[in-house]
Amino acid sequence: MIRNFKRTVAVLGAVAAGSIALTACSESNETTSGDAGTKIEGLSGTTGNLVAEGASSQQKAVDLFGVKYAEAVSGANFSYTPSGSGSGQKQFIAGQVAFGGSDSALKDDQIEAAKQRCGGNEAWHLPMVIGPVAVAYNVKGADNIVLTPELTAKIFKGEITKWNAPEIAAINKDAKLPDTDIKVVYRSEESGTTDNFQKFLKATSNGVWEGSGKSFPAAVGAGANGSTGVVGEVSATEGAITYVEAGFAKDAGLGVAKMDFGQGAVELNKDSVNKALAKLQYKGEGNNMVVDSTKLFEMKEAGAYPLVLTTYEIVCSAGYDAETSGRVKDFLKVALANQGSDLEALGYIPVDGEFKKKLETAVDAIK
Incomplete structure (x- = not known):
């Protein structure tokens, strides 16, 4: 635990130190502060403070991007409050932040309000941060536990209450499962992670899970x-x-x-997540990149880990004042230029290929 914590601190500490050593090339609208020295072209160089709020799931990623942003644009700063997806959506719609971070898309009854906030223009969902969701546990002596979506649903519903329950033991024949009570811990506030986790359980648990939404049912376990x-x-x-x-x-x-989605146990790692990302489908067309999460979660691709959060930055397609537009676009360009080892070390999946190109096109189109 200490070793992993130190690695995270080292990554953010290293990029922070780099921000002192490097100077942004704002006069030429170009910098070399991207991952592995990648040049970032087309930056406006707009100074000032960019404020955003939302999902805590993307906090470490945007902290990294914020350091790189301040490094790339001299006189620019970024602040992000990890208050949860629900709050991020509300603050964006209210015009209190430049963009909202969210693990789930705006609901139908929020679309018009978001459009009004954007001066009559569409709000876009840009899935900038890709974070797989872990079903994480604390069970001494029991490594490499395998679960299925159906077993997971029964555990979080309170129908399986012991770690050595026959249903768990049946697919973990070599594991040392203790006679220990299972204690469910869920997100106590409105959360896009909760929303997506419930969507996943509902789509894959063969009818065991029926709940939905950003609030986790409080009948079982304890919230944090x-x-x-x-x-x-x-x-x-x-x-x-x-x-x-x-x-x-x-x-x-x-x-x-490890999760068995129907094709054998799959370990959560970069390769298994990328297999799922390669099959992404969208609900709409154009630059509003709302992922079809149901099709993602129902995926049966061998070796794929589809329990993935495609965390959005919810932005105005147009309607910002010139300075805000410049800051938003610069920040997002910097984020896309830093999809590499530093981001991966923080537990995220760097975007690449056609998926990344689609995001770059959308960012360029913001007015």
Whole structure:
């Protein structure tokens, strides 16, 4: 746990130190502060403070991007409040932040309000941060636990209450499963992670899970606030289990379940997530990149891990004042230029290929 924590601090510390050493080339609208020295072209160089709020799942990623942004644009700063997806959406619609970070798309009854906030223009969902969700646990002596979506649903519903329950033991024949109570930990605040986790369970558990939405049903287990809160609670509680972004689980030293989606046990890693990302489908066309999460979660591709958060930056397609538009576009360009090893070390999946090109096109089109 300490080793992983130090690695995360080292990554952010290294890029912070780099921001002192490097100077942005704002006069030429170009910088070399991107990942592995990649040039970032077309920056406006707009100074000032860019404010955003939302999903805690993307906090470590946007912290990294914020350091790189300040490094790339002299006189620019970025602040992000990880208050949860629900709050990020509300603050964006209210015009209190330049963009909202969210693990789920705006609901139908929010679309018109978001359009009004954007001066009559469409709000776009840009899935800039890709974070796999871990089913994370604290069970001493039980490594490499395998679960299925149906077993996972029964655990979080309170229908399976012991780690050595016959249903779990049946697919973990070599594991040393203790006679320990399972203690469910869930997000206590409105959360896009909760929304997506419930969508996943509903789509894959053969009717076991029926709930939906950003609020987790409180009938079973105990709530904790934010991604940091749930991993802290699980770390301190023998037998506990939660759903959380992979980077948080790994930094806390928690066990991460392998998931059998119907084609055998799949370990959560870059390769298995990229197999799922390669099959992404969208609900709409153009630059509003709302991922069809149901088709993603129902995926049966061998070796793929589809329990993935495609975390959005919700932005105005147009309607910003000139300075805000410049800051938003510069920040997003910097983020796309830093999809490499530093981001991966924080537990995220760097975007690449056609998916990345689609995001670049959308960012260029913001007015």
